[in-house]
Amino acid sequence: MDHRQDTISATAPTLPSSTGSTSGGLLVGCAAGFSGDRTDAARPVVDTLIRLGGPAVLIFETLAERTLALAQLARQRDPEAGYEPLLDEMLRPVLADCLAHRIPIVGNFGAANPPAAARRVAAIAAELGLRPPVVAVVAGDALVSPAQRALLSAALAQEGPPLPEGAIASANVYLGAEGIADALRQGADVVVTGRVADPSLTVGPALAHFGWAPDDWDRLAGATxxxxxxxxxAQVCGGYYADPGFKEVPDLSRVGFPIARIDADGACTxxxxxxxxxxLDVHTVKEQLLYELHDPAAYLTPDVIADISAATVTPVGPDAVRLAGVRGHPRPASLKANVFYANGWLxxxxxSYAGPGAEARARLAGEVLRARLDTRDRQGPLRIDLIGVMSVLGDDAGDALRRRAAGDASDVRLxxxxxxPDRAGADRLTREVTALYTCGPAGGxxxxxxxxxxxxxxxCLFPREQAPATVTLSSVGSEGGWGRNGAWGSRRDPPCPVEGPRLADRPAFAEAASIAAPLTPLVPPPPTRQIQLRAAAHGRTGDxxxxxxxxxxxWHPALYPLLVEQLTEEAVARQFASRRPTRVTRYxxxxLGAINFVLDGVLDGGVNDALNLDSHGKALSFVVLAMPLTVPEPLLPWLRGPGMDHNETMETHR
Structure with missing residues (x-):
């Protein structure tokens, strides 16, 4: 199904002379994007917040779906474990300055054990000789009471077969921003959460600072x-973006982390x-904006349903972009719950095989293992990859590898x-691989x-009223609550870090706007070139x-109509034939000059079930970017990549 929001041309919008109010804004800096992220990221973010002055918050996002389940298992082994293992390394470099400058820290680094994380934060402060911070714990996400488990069982029964007794490792709902906002209003210096929706780490401080009503949907959507x-x-700052020759990122080894200045109307820079x-430019922002979104008009969170179908992304200065025009709709009646359960052994x-005949020997070793391993020992297929020949782009069933003709690769890793279902069967697989040393092909x-x-x-969905957030503070804030009516000492309202001229005054963008207008058909039509989509567009995969x-x-508004015309749902489904998608939906x-494709059933069950080395499917965007695209020659100047200015690199059709 084709979901067309409107037919407005993808020209860059006109930028107002100011990017927003110069008073009352809120700065939110991010110092972590996942558990295990770089621990030196917070220092430059905090230094920038201090330089800019004004109300500011530092957030740490360290909790993926599976991370929480693993943390729950760690807590079962040790009652004081189960929170972010890098908590010390993340907080120690900046805790003193955050306390001194009244920059609250908000993080979901509590994972499965927020109280233990809160105790550790207090201990770090004591070890550094700092004043005792007011640490708040936002809880309520863990579904542990008998009544909650009964409701959970009923909800799961509507979605599929019941889980075995005692199999559940963790069950958590995604809480929203209200608990975080309440903690900040009560004067918390550090807010420790478990499972909250990732955007709620930012929405909570915005609620506390601006005093928005909980049903101010447009503003909540903007903050979301x-x-x-x-x-x-770092993803929005050029991390996970570089593609040499097409997307250059300077000084990637020192990639920065982002800060958002949120205005009272919910727009942000x-x-x-x-x-x-x-x-950080419109391209990095657009990639992150669409990351893990499905329907752009209905991004569901516990706080609001955000709609970016009319949003605008505008450059306002070096490494600075403004997002505006996000709309909001009433929040969902239920909360999403994730239930992790014991599911056997992986x-x-x-x-490795190398030298002449390496690929043939690796294929033979795979056949030996398939013959030796009993199908009754395992759940599902035996996946065989030939790294260097076919691996990440293959499927668990092995169809892609079987269809690939045997070659003569000289460096292959099987x-x-x-x-x-049990460890004994899993042990047999590892023993058979080890036995290839003496019982398999030569040279392994x-x-x-x-x-x-x-x-x-x-x-599944869980009744919102049955999982209320609770807030517990270590003490009452001595300086009063943080936010709209809170004390800020000598900190001033933050200026917008950059301002730029009106966009129409910039020659490059004015020219782009005119080119994006509908072109008068040429008779005869101009010559065309067939190129790889990667030269005309970029993108990212989410799961x-x-x-x-x-x-x-x-890459340019003038190229967008070509994408709409040629990148159909049917064309993308054909491109992913080996993955057997059950449905492809195009938005x-x-x-934004963008298309969002949602492919169902292409990840062999997803990150918790698939056997793929890339179980998230991160590489799949390049499967799309490898598709052919026919481009009229007048549009060739807007392409990117090596050889785009050399005719011999592209086929010409007249």
């Missing part, structure tokens, strides 16, 4: 999308920390993987095996369960 841009850390590498084994070496318990995931979303964003966003 600001949080969405921040939540993956996003920029990166001072003195850091990377780049076994993996690898061995990988096999399978899920098993470098065996590595891995064995670990596997967690399955089921999701939720067994569903992948892939954005395709035109058009002409204001």
């Amino acid at each position: 999308m600001a949080g969405h841009l921040l939540e993956c850390g 996003i920029f990166k920390a001072d003195g850091t590498g990377g780049c 076994a993996e084994g690898e061995i 990988r096999v993987a399978a899920n098993h 070496g470098g065996v590595r095996t891995n064995l670990r318990p596997r967690l399955g995931l089921r999701s 939720k369960g067994d569903r992948s979303n892939i954005s395709v964003i035109a 058009l966003m002409p204001r």
